Amino acid sequence: MIYKQKVGCKLENLKTLRDFIRESLGRHGVHELHISEIVLALDEMCSNLMIHAHHCNPLDLFELHITVENGKPIVFEIIDDGTVFDINKFDEPALGNLVHDKRKGGLGIRLVKSIMDKIEYIQRDGATVCRLEKLVRKAVA
Numbered sequence: 553m554i555y556k557q558k559v560g561c562k563l564e565n566l567k568t569l570r571d572f573i574r575e576s577l578g579r580h581g582v583h584e585l586h587i588s589e590i591v592l593a594l595d596e597m598c599s600n601l602m603i604h605a606h607h608c609n610p611l612d613l614f615e616l617h618i619t620v621e622n623g624k625p626i627v628f629e630i631i632d633d634g635t636v637f638d639i640n641k642f643d644e645p646a647l648g649n650l651v652h653d654k655r656k657g658g659l660g661i662r663l664v665k666s667i668m669d670k671i672e673y674i675q676r677d678g679a680t681v682c683r684l685e686k687l688v689r690k691a692v693a
Contacts, residue, residue, distance in 0.1 A: 553580070560611065592667065614632040617629040617631065631681050668685065
């Protein structure tokens, strides 16, 4: 099953996006803990995209696709034509350095990488696709 949501790049749209993710995954009996982790990771990715690539321009759009197949990792694709920032190439500062330097930023990327099983960037039809995967278990009935 594939779910699709088109989103304007203003931060107020993040709630709609979070609700879309929760509803889509909830239909498949995904455990609430996994849903919460995934929502957190995708919220971070999408807010960074809105802020850094699109400067919160509500006229700029991106899409989120969620693909759920039994026995396979759930695939999340953030499809966009903005500036690419590949988090796999980001040199994460040591956690101690962030605290010592009182530096803002950098923790969200660490968080996303710890939640998702796989993150990759591909080009498709002139757009950049950030593809994230997460293998989850279903809630116990």
